[in-house]
Amino acid sequence: MNDPIPTPDIEDFDSDPLSQRNEDIFARRELLRVGHVPESGRIVGRDQEISAVEDLLRPAAFGEPPKNAIVYGKTGTGKSLVSKHVTGRARAIATRNNAKFGAAYVDCDQCDTQTRVARSLAQQVQQQSSKNISVPDIGIGASEYFKYLWSMLEELDVFIAIVDEIDKLGDDEVLFKLSRAEESGKTSCYVGVLAISNxxxxxxxxxxxxxxxxxxxxxxxxxxxxNQLISILENRRDAFKPNVLQSGVIPRVAALAAREHGDARKAIEILYSAGELAAKNGDAQVTEEHVDAAQDYADVSRFQELIRGSTPHSKYALFALAYLTKIRIGDAFSTGEIYRVYEQVCDSEGADALSRQRVLELLKEWAFSDITENKYTGGGKGQGSYREHTLLREADMVIETVFEQASTKRDILAELQE
Ligand SMILES: Nc1ncnc2c1ncn2[C@@H]1O[C@H](COP(=O)(O)OP(=O)(O)O)[C@@H](O)[C@H]1O
Ligand SMILES: [Mg+2]
Structure with a gap:
């Protein structure tokens, strides 16, 4: 057979770099993975939120109709964790109460269309179903997937759908269908929706x-x-071997994450990358210096990924704002000012400029990702109000990232200066 990946005969295993383990400082790496759902003993500072979700799902644990809810909060505030945790317990208790309980979790960051969400729900329910139904992977649309779902739900008393990151979803149709399933006679199973938005x-x-x-x-x-971030991190200290974390490390990570917006995911990520950095350097302990280096790296790379992944005109609009921020005193600019620079950028890139309204929408998208901020200001008397945009990141970094080729960037900056 023609194996595309040959397994070579290695003569000296010990000197092969792949045999050098460098994760000695970690004991249980998995505790620091983002998707990791800690046991209840490790969930800190969310008692109120947990009991609020319990109130929604309590009826479901008895096979009775649960309530729908929208769960809001910034990233890393425990929304996904608490929702999964309480739903899991509700399932365990429902089973003990002889209620037939099904549950599914969909992350719209990965399933960003109706069809994908419906497919994921149907396939998860199918795995919990005793019937021998096979839900196709391809070739059918959202409404067919829903038909599969409704028919499988007939076996159940209650079904809880956790639909996470609904802000990434193109349209609301899925949420509507789920939340009205029983009322609209699609199924006699009680359907509860926990819709989560960042x-x-x-x-x-x-x-x-x-x-x-x-x-x-x-x-x-x-x-x-x-302090809550410190507790969350302390509860996962055993991801590392004893004495690996220097005493200032956890407080430092917590302080950095709290400075942003109290994001537990970020805190865990920083701790993890600080550990990886130490391991890579062959250091026996993780220090505050590792933490700072990990933080800088994470911050820049996440933001650059966002820019690189955006469309050309979206980049040009952001570039225009960065350019104004760099050359002018002041940090808030009207849509009109930005639009004029944007037109010049399009010109030198040989692209047709989009309408001003469209550029305003692109700028609002950047605000949605927390890269910029915009607000209405009242102009002076008789001037009316208008929208102003402010860049929340370093202008130089934006300029560098939008035009990664030095020559292009030079050309554009030169043309703008004329
Ligand atoms: N109260 C908490 N106790 C322990 N770990 C937490 C807590 N809140 C969040 N985490 C952890 O932080 C990370 C992000 O939490 P998550 O629930 O995904 O946040 P959100 O969904 O609000 O963005 C996850 O790894 C989660 O396990
Ligand atoms: Mg989440």
Missing amino acids: KIEYYERLNERVKSSLQEAELVFHPYDA
């Missing part, structure tokens, strides 16, 4: 009809303070 602003974008059916309850998860 963006409070997302609420404005939700369709009225979806709002009214999801809004039976609304939960807001607040950011963690530095």
Whole structure:
């Protein structure tokens, strides 16, 4: 057979760099993985939120209709964790109560269309089903997947769908269908939806009809303070071998993460990368210096990924704002000012400029990712109000990242200066 990946005869195993383990400082790496769901003993500072979700799901644990809810909060405030944790317990208790309970979790960051969400739900329910149904992987659309779902739900008393990161979802149709499933006679199973969003602003974008059916309850998860972050990290200290973390490390990580917005994910990520950095350097201990280096790296690379992954005109609009921020005193610019620079950038790139309204929308998208901020300001008397945009990141870094080729960047900057 023609094996595309040959296994070579290695003469001296010990001197092969792949045999050098460098993770000696870690004891249980998995505790620091983002998807890791800690046991209840390791969940800190979310008692109120946990009991609010318990209130929603308690009926479900008895095979009775649960409530729908929208869960809001910034990233890393424990929304996904708490939702999964309570749903899992509800399932265990329902089983003990002889209620037939099904549950599924979909992350719209990965399943960003109706079809993908519906497929994922149907396939998860199928795995919990006793019937021998096979849900196809391809070739059918959202409404067919829903048909599979509804028919499988007939076996169940209750079904909880956790739909995470709904702000990444193209349209609200799925949420609407799920939240109205039983009412619209699609299934006799009681369906409860926990819709999670990282963006409070997302609420404005939700369709009225979806709002009214999801809004039976609304939960807001607040950011963690530095002490809570310390506890969360302390509870995972055993990811490392004893004495590996220098005493200042956890407080330092917590302080950095609290400074942003009290993001537990970020805290865990920084701790993990600080550990990896130490391991890579062959250091026996993780120090505060490792923490700072890991933080700088994470911050820049995440932000650069966002820019690199965006469309050309979205980049040009952001570039225009960065350019103004760099050359002018002041940090807030009107859409009109930005648009004029944007047009010049398009010109020198040989691209047709989009309309001003469209550019405004692109700028709002950047605000949605927390790269920029925009607000209405009242102009002077008789001037009316207008929208102003502010860059929240370093202008130089934006300029570097948008035009990674030095020559292109030079050309554009030269043309703008004329
Ligand atoms: N209260 C907590 N106790 C322990 N770990 C937590 C807590 N809150 C969040 N985490 C951890 O932080 C990370 C991010 O939490 P997550 O629930 O995904 O946040 P969100 O969904 O709000 O963005 C996960 O690895 C999670 O296990
Ligand atoms: Mg989440």
